[in-house]
Amino acid sequence: MARRTAPVAKSAPPVPKPDDGSEFSVPLVKAVDPLVLALDVGSTASRGSLHDAHGVPVRGYRHKIPHAFTAKSDGTSIIDPDSVVEELGTIIDVVVGSRKELIGRLKGVAIDTFASSLVGVDANRKATTPCYTYADSRATPQLAGLREQVDEPELQQLTGARLHTSYLAPRFLWLRENEPDLVADTKRWVSLGEYFHIRLLGKARAGTAVAAWTGLLNRHTGDWSDRMLDLAQIDRTKLSLIARPNQPILEVPSGVVQRWPALRDARWFAPIADGLAQNIGSGGRDASTMVTSMSTSGAMRVLVHSVPQEIPYGLWCYRIDDSRSLLGGAVNDVGRALDWASRTFALPEDTGMPEIATQPYRPDLPLLLPYLTGERSTGWAGGAQAHALDITAATGPEALARGVMEGVVLSLGRVASQLKEVAGDVERLVSTGGVSQNVPGIQQLLADYLGRETVQATFKRSTLRGTAILAQEVLAPGVEPAEAPATRTFKPKEKHREHWDRLAERYEVAYRRLIAP
Missing domain, CATH: 3.30.420.40 (ATPase, nucleotide binding domain)
Structure with a gap:
């Protein structure tokens, strides 16, 4: 199978354009190495697809499995984390499987999930809880209690996030009050993407953006905020270490390679939040572009190459790495x-x-x-x-x-x-x-x-593409992403x-x- 390896910046080939006006993709024979497998866990489905060094999807290498949150009138919004792990494994089976043509070309596996997910894990790395989603509003009373204790604008400037049921401080308090047995059985609290890594790789770290979306991160230092952990009544040893986008997991269990030989050379990147992925995948890579996301939920965002000192009352500001932040509202x-x-x-x-x-x-x-x-x-x-x-x-x-x-x-x-x-x-x-x-x-x-x-933006899988592009910043530095189609x-x-x-x-x-x- 003919292939091209990712060039250094000085000799980068022309950025490809879609073969025709109907689909933004490239055949494998024309894909520029390295390749990345991108996984996305959204509100309505899990998805996966292969992308080349320019962030262009590789034709014929994608799969989707629909799912839905379990929602109730009391504010419950959950999903079974093990079902999602099974979905993702099936997606990798379909997209990568034992395809020999990908061996030596596939260098990364990157994943995004819906933000503010939370799963409890026991000493055997099994889930003790369902996955609580951003839409679970049962912590409304705990939220009200927190707001009476603190100067909320001060916390917003510290973390980049307001107090809200979508974030984890009130959720942890709700869990202590309403699910004490589950809390007692839990040794570690992770996002859904981290849980996938724990089940598959035996280890996991929280991507900076995932940590930011919890509302517990100090956006100025990039570490968990002691102030927020105290308010949430959670010990930092119960949370994952935080990884920047350029700190992937390098070593994986042999069983992973035995199941998927094409992933033998792949680095596994820490999970990121889907909002960041969609922004990057749609072309919002700097402050020149504002991206409006209109999916199950919605948002307006701008990626800035700074850490803004002051944030307007109604917005959030999520740290991505040491030099970038995502500013917006949802x-x-x-x-x-x-x-x-x-x-x-x-x-x-x-x-x-x-x-x-x-x-x-x-x-x-x-x-x-x-x-x-x-x-x-x-x-x-x-x-x-x-x-x-x-x-x-x-x-x-x-x-x-x-x-x-x-x-x-x-x-x-x-x-x-x-x-x-x-x-x-x-x-x-x-x-x-x-x-x-x-x-x-x-x-x-x-x-x-x-x-x-x-x-x-006429390209439908922008979130997957953004997840791949962020990984390619590490795997293929200097290779410019292709321009996402936008025809109207x-x-x-x-x-x-x-x-x-x-x-x-x-x-x-x-x-x-x-x-x-």
């Missing part, structure tokens, strides 16, 4: 809110959310605050619930669905306004994620509200300015009432 419900609206309202036949997004603007729409699983940025009201206002007997299902969609846009827009305070006017705004692909008209709504162009631009329409200004004013009043408690 909302729990984007795709989740649209799916709920599509299922709940009796929409006419042949009318789905894509059609709802392109309907004309209307002044009589109800106002909906789409906080189905709590609110993160910008008010950090973990126990917030969805609210609907201005519904009358004349309000139909299409108006309700469009109200949910415009509520999603407004919640993202709140994040964008605070990002501007720190990052200024970025050069471009890129939208990515399944919602942007499946409901493209929502990007026009976002462009109208923000008053600026948005570019649609949405220009703002000034005639809709009045609609959004009026709606934003109504939203602000309702929002303040919602988060006041």
